[in-house]
Amino acid sequence: MKIAIIGLANSGKTTVFNALTGDTAETTTYSSGQLTPNLATVKVPDPRLDVLARMFNPKKVTCADVQYIDIGGLSSGARESGGLPPAVLNYISGADALLHVVRAFEDDAVPHPDGSVDILRDIEAVDLELAFSDLAIIERRLTRLNAEIGKMSAKEREMRIVERDALVRIQAALEGGAPIRDLDLTAEEERLLRGYQFLTAKPLLLAINIGENQLKHPPTVRYEHRRSGVATLCGKIEAELAQLDEEEARAFMDDLGITEPARNRVIALSYELLGLISFLTAGPDEVRAWTIRRGTPAVEAAGVIHSDIQRGFIRAEVVAFDDLARAGSMVEARKHGHVRMEGKQYIVQDGDVCHFLFNI
Numbered sequence: 001m002k003i004a005i006i007g008l009a010n011s012g013k014t015t016v017f018n019a020l021t022g023d024t025a026e027t028t029t030y031s032s033g034q035l036t037p038n039l040a041t042v043k044v045p046d047p048r049l050d051v052l053a054r055m056f057n058p059k060k061v062t063c064a065d066v067q068y069i070d071i072g073g074l075s076s077g078a079r080e081s082g083g084l085p086p087a088v089l090n091y092i093s094g095a096d097a098l099l100h101v102v103r104a105f106e107d108d109a110v111p112h113p114d115g116s117v118d119i120l121r122d123i124e125a126v127d128l129e130l131a132f133s134d135l136a137i138i139e140r141r142l143t144r145l146n147a148e149i150g151k152m153s154a155k156e157r158e159m160r161i162v163e164r165d166a167l168v169r170i171q172a173a174l175e176g177g178a179p180i181r182d183l184d185l186t187a188e189e190e191r192l193l194r195g196y197q198f199l200t201a202k203p204l205l206l207a208i209n210i211g212e213n214q215l216k217h218p219p220t221v222r223y224e225h226r227r228s229g230v231a232t233l234c235g236k237i238e239a240e241l242a243q244l245d246e247e248e249a250r251a252f253m254d255d256l257g258i259t260e261p262a263r264n265r266v267i268a269l270s271y272e273l274l275g276l277i278s279f280l281t282a283g284p285d286e287v288r289a290w291t292i293r294r295g296t297p298a299v300e301a302a303g304v305i306h307s308d309i310q311r312g313f314i315r316a317e318v319v320a321f322d323d324l325a326r327a328g329s330m331v332e333a334r335k336h337g338h339v340r341m342e343g344k345q346y347i348v349q350d351g352d353v354c355h356f357l358f359n360i
């Protein structure tokens, strides 16, 4: 899973990146205009793995991971200067989800590109940039399609007409201020449009970057779009927190009245927005979490581990993590009838501990 961190200059993107990844990428009080992104892969914290590790005593424990990309600031005037720089666009398009860092903290030493802190104005400005980028792609594609459609074979034409009509519909929606993720698209339209990697179609999480003095009374931000969420965090404190060992971090959090690091919350929210869940595998060699989309049948989940397991799939032995944890061991779980045999089409649930039987 790849999440691109976006936001206006000096909103605290690199600080939030450091908070989420435990990295120490340089932050600056001026807008760095940085075009080489910071990249880091973060393990998804999953306390269930610790429980399984105690039970199976494996040689290794492997968490699911998330990759964060921190790119230079978007400017609210990108439209006038011809859109987002291609390098930035490239990184954002390749991401599965966007994390938009919105500045809420006040600090005269850190100039805001638009002269003042205004959460709603900044959210709107970035949304507009994303919409503008999608509109530019749509316009180019429509011009090409309209020129080519007359020369196509009947079958090809039929498909392209569906695509063209969908593009016209989302163009109108974008012009009316709706992101693509708010639209109802048919499965076929989704398939035809997937290749465009539209930015407003991606799940989006707002990270409201508050100052230390706002911790007790953070601003409330409503953002009512589909596959969108809001998390409030103080990037500066969280970045410091990420540098401490567990004991120091706990003491620091107690002092500030924080119950858990923002990182866990942000990862959990991103998972939810992306419709992702984890299933688990456990044995003497490895205890591991695997990421799949909610609704994935067992045979496809097996393919995430290895294509051979998918190809030769016979059945899955499944026990829900909670049942296994309560039983204390596979033997006990079996005795209590918690271990089920499931077929190819079984929909894997979050926390299912799976053992796939296959034959190739």
Ligand SMILES: Nc1ncnc2c1ncn2[C@@H]1O[C@H](COP(=O)(O)OP(=O)(O)OP(=O)(O)O)[C@@H](O)[C@H]1O
Pocket (backbone or CB within 6 Å): 007, 008, 009, 010, 011, 012, 013, 014, 015, 016, 026, 027, 028, 029, 030, 031, 032, 033, 034, 071, 072, 073, 105, 107, 110, 209, 210, 211, 212, 233, 234, 235, 236, 237
């Ligand atoms: N929550 C916060 N409270 C106070 N200061 C903060 C907070 N978050 C970030 N800062 C400060 O704001 C400044 C800019 O932060 P940072 O470099 O992370 O921003 P950026 O969005 O990555 O900037 P750029 O425009 O260079 O991409 C830094 O001095 C950082 O310490």
